[in-house]
Amino acid sequence: MPDNYQIILLGLFLAILMFYVLIRFWPKTGKMGINTKSVICPECGLKAPMIRKPRNLRQVLWGGWTCAGCGCEFDKYGNEANT
Numbered sequence: 001m002p003d004n005y006q007i008i009l010l011g012l013f014l015a016i017l018m019f020y021v022l023i024r025f026w027p028k029t030g031k032m033g034i035n036t037k038s039v040i041c042p043e044c045g046l047k048a049p050m051i052r053k054p055r056n057l058r059q060v061l062w063g064g065w066t067c068a069g070c071g072c073e074f075d076k077y078g079n080e081a082n083t
């Protein structure tokens, strides 16, 4: 057993702890948030597709959809995007 065995174990433990904290406290709102709920269009109520095809740079960076039904743009939380 190497001398630094306990250091490696401690490092591994800290890494797992950091990962858990990151997942646990990752914001559910804001630009960096992750929304796992399904989103519907604020204008016509059409459900956004799970597979997202970004139409512009903002959608590539921050998520969001252009509605296939009415063409309105909305973000990943289903709020209408003001462009």
Ligand SMILES: [Zn+2]
Binding pocket: 041, 042, 043, 044, 045, 046, 067, 068, 069, 070, 071, 072
């Ligand atoms: Zn729509």
